[in-house]
Amino acid sequence: MAGGSAISGLVGARVHRKEDRTILTGAGRYVDDVQERGMLHCHFLRSTVAHARITGIDVEAARGLEGVVRVFTGADMSAITEDLNFAQPIPGLHSPAYPAIAHDVVRYVGEPVALIVAESRYLAEDAAALIEVEYDLLDPVVSTTAGLADGAPQLFEDVPGNVVHADEQLFGDIEAAFAQADHVVTDSLDQHRWACNPMETRGGVATYDRGSGQLTYEASTQTTHTLRFLLAGWIRQPIHQLRVTANNIGGGFGLKFSIYREDVALCAAAKAIGGTVKWIEDRNEHLVAAGAAREEQLTLEAAVKADGTLLGLRVTMLLDAGAYPINPPATVYAGLVRTTLPGPYKLPAYQFSHKIVATNKASYISLRGPWAVETLVRERLMDKIASTCGISPVEVRRRNLITLDDQPTKMVTNVTLECVTAAETFEKMIGMVDLDEVRREQEAARAEGRLLGFGVGTFIEPAPGTQEFWAAVGFPFGAEPLRIRIEIDGKVTAFTPQTPHGQSHETTLSQLIGDELGVGMDDIRIVYGDTDATPFSMLGTGGSRAATMASGAAVYGARELRTRVLDIASHLLEASVDDLEIVDGIVSVKGAPGASVPLGQIAMGCWLAPDQMPEGTNTELEYVASYDGEGGGFSQASHACWVEIDQETGKVEVTRFLVVEDCGRMINPAVVEGQVVGGVAMGLGGMLLEHSAYDAEGQFLSATFMDYLMPSAPEVPEVEIEHLEFESDKVISSRGVGEGGTVLAPAALLNAIDDALAQVGRGRVMATPVTPTRMLELLGVIEKA
Amino acid sequence: MKPAAFEYLSPTSIEEAVQALTDPDDGDTKVLAGGQSLVPLLSLRLAQPARIVDINRIPGLGEITESGGVLTIGTLVRQRSAEHSDVVRRACPLMAEALPHIGHTAIRNRGTVGGSIAHADPAAELPTVAACLDAELVARGPRGERVIPAAEFFTGFFTTALAEDEILTAVRIRSAAPGTGAAYEEVSRRHGDFAMAGVAAVVRLDGDVVAEARIAISGVDLVPVRAGKAEAALVGRVVDEPTLVAAAEAGVADLHPSADLHGSAPYRKHLAGVLIRKAVRTAAQRARESR
Amino acid sequence: MNNGNTTREITLTVNGRKRTVTIEVRRTLADFLREDLGLTATHLGCEHGVCGACTVIVDGATERSCTQLAVQADGREVTTVEGLNGPNGELHPVQEALRDHHSFQCGFCTPGFVMAIHGMVEEKKAGRPSPCSRAEIREELSGNICRCTGYQSIIDGAEAALAAGAGKES
């Protein structure tokens, strides 16, 4: 554990995080920590019903309450804002525009129906209690099947049949594949809704400067630039007069990738009032209204040879989109699932069709690896193929996995795979497990009446993915910029459009820059979260891009400045550039430490007296680098999961969890491991505990942390991690690792549970979450209620 | 999630506190003890009393004493203090075992023994312990003190026999007799959550035969329930597996638990049976060891 | 006895400093610390007692600041994370242990964990029953939720803090 002043060899070391002093002392500035003079507080009154026409709203009493500054109804808000419109020119996509605050119809429990601005949150909530809304109830749609049924209530005029998007795509000769099959193996899974639930909820502080007409929005967001860009139009603010900032962010997990109607209402309110307003979502609102993810139902049909070789695969997916579209469009989720699903396996033919269905629920949002269901269903299917063909789960994967020797090759979805080591991580993992011992232990346990299960899985993760991959998905894959400056005293400032919220970019980017420029961690500052200062990017922090993309921009930027500095130094020291090094901020001739010049001296010259610097040198010490990812790439991992199932209580305990991952070169192994363990914990929690549940009327059932069960420390296993640092020959051979744990862990877990069920002759898990009740139903101990 | 406005009183004597509850007697006053249930309810605005009477400043309500074979726990004794009390461990091992199941350390540092019983959550541990041991709940009101047997105390879902102007001041429990063993078993979704079901069991053995059995179940009804039939199925018998199975069957036969997100009705009923077996088995084992 | 009213004057000690303030009685201790005193290290993750982000130490014991009213802190002594650092901002040994183990990511849950672990170390020093094994530490910290880390790194840090704290005065 190096301290902050190491001078080289930073990359690859477990250096202390730069972020830690701030967060450990509580000195961070999260949205709710912001206090401005005269700041007002916002509270949204939200719909208590899932689907209704608003026939009246009386806000007079609320407006009259002392301390209440303004109450906006939907009509008031629509007079000063444009509807949120996420529509994109995607064939067949029905993406209705909608107002920041509902004024005619509400379509989910929790939809904003009024915004109260008051001197305190307490008063704003008092005022909300005085507002009377009259609803004319409409029948709610609470599932995809209900939404698709004949005569189903229609959510939107412009979403016929409640189908937001439907598509079918064919790759290869699927008919031939099934014609040749020895077995057709079918499977299905009904995944429940669960949510990001960052510990910091959504929120923001909007300040309108009446003098300059400038609006500043300090937000809890993953993407400052996209937020600004979309916000400007919807609040009718000239974009050059709009600044979006972000300081500390208490987690996002995909949720904070989009802009929400609350952002629009809040900024419009600040503008209308002419001052500062704050809104922080409380946990109750967050659970009810912030949106949730993962509600998908898939069916699979695989054509396989007798030896378990995959010939073809047909998949259908229904995705419960909730009521309102957000960013990205739901077609992106479908595209991700479709494109990634074949994974690291040889698959000659493939057919994928999906229907995205609007329902009376909060929006379907991104959650850490939004495509995750593809890995979940594929890895379950592999196990089912194994049992159908009478081979082991290990063998079925061996027979179908693409190895390094097979590459480069193309996935059936037309994505080139190169340097993909899923097979190698899998072999390494299997090498670490004594499979015979696992089976012996299971037998011994069964003899004592205990039930153990073991499951594996493997996958590839587009982190960051490739041009081809994102083209197949239908989402842009932009280059990543970074501005870097050597300051007048030789210290370094870098400006990134990343908006880190736990991913340690201040540390990892400093490590990369430090090694390139020969300066210590403490002499580098990473600036993020300010659209006035950072270069533009549509993407911010999400999609596990940073490890490759932001790193590349940092390295290229630092290298460019290093070249300029060394060029100048070579004149000053009368030495060849090749003989120079920079160590701890001093440029010197290798082997002759006396011949040296401090970086600070060169910088001072460049900034103050560039005309006195050596002729023909570039004295500009600020540079905007851009990195295209050199084609990008994939991360991969294999997981093994051991469970014990209590046949009396139905509780599933994960007794051991092993991860072999390969994200290329690790910039900071401690950061990588933190992402992996955190990801696994989230994946396991999602399968066993968490549920954003609705009842048949569309009422939300998980509105507190007493009902929405976040995994706590005792529910999470110790995770063993092995790294396989396969390095490509690219300048940046680091790839993302933020999402994979959450993507793959559910598959290994469900395979382990199914393995246990099979030992006692019971059927597999077909729907999640795997609650103790469901477990005992599967075990045949209790009847289905 | 901010509490609605209320008036706040912090009496420093029990008389004052009772007075504060009596006047005005519009039924809109709430006692505040540890606040670990009440304050979240205030913040969620599920409770919006006009007045709050904070009893934390009343001296004398936070003592644990044992005399004449009776353990008395003042209503304000923090759950964590009770958990660490040698007196409680000796005189009421059942409660000592149940306490750590309540929430988490920081919750128990503030939550009170009396508050939990007065709150009467049917899934909570202490009401179940009280029901199991036929605790006496001591209440003070404008008409003076009265003692309410646990069997009459829990009257419905989150409701008790306490009148609106009464304060629970203490819990009295007969000290554990020699030759008895106790056990508290529960299953919750996560560590520290309210249980899907829990079972408190006390067994007194005469030789190898059960002389007395007390079983109470949480989480399966509107109130903690005494499993009288299970108790009857044990008395006079040796605690072996067939007896346990029979007792568990008898104990759950009349249960009609309701379902929620965390457990279906059949699940809770099944779980109660499992826990009866576990708890009674352990209690009997401990009874044997205590001799 | 004060008359029932909606505001009240209280005197309390926060991070060693005695203060007398008049506050609205419905204000939670968390809101009082954060908004009235500007001590925003104490975070609010749920406001109903589950997540532990608001954990502070009151009269020597860890308590939630979201599940008590500020008026109830009258006469009591409250310590928040802001009260842990040395005079020149030195990290407290608990904070050092957590930094050394890369315990946290986004930092939102962090002050709550720091206080909960600090409370554990102090209990251990005072000779009260305290967790030893990793599993016991996990149980003891079950009242603090972290969405980012999966806890392992926090348990590493807590284990080290307990080991160090057992030998040291702070």
Ligand SMILES: Cc1cc2nc3c(=O)[nH]c(=O)nc-3n(C[C@H](O)[C@H](O)[C@H](O)COP(=O)(O)OP(=O)(O)OC[C@H]3O[C@@H](n4cnc5c(N)ncnc54)[C@H](O)[C@@H]3O)c2cc1C
């Ligand atoms: C995260 C979390 C987890 C929890 N888990 C559990 C758990 O697993 N098991 C469990 O049992 N509890 C649990 N609780 C609840 C906690 O134990 C409370 O302490 C307890 O339910 C109430 O006790 P209290 O002293 O805090 O009472 P308060 O919250 O102050 O009061 C609760 C109710 O009882 C009334 N009341 C309190 N004292 C008296 C009195 N002396 N006379 C008359 N009325 C009175 C109040 O008016 C109020 O209606 C949990 C709480 C939280 C926040």
Ligand code: FES
């Ligand atoms: S904010 Fe207090 S426990 Fe979550």
Ligand code: FES
């Ligand atoms: S570090 Fe983000 S919630 Fe714990």
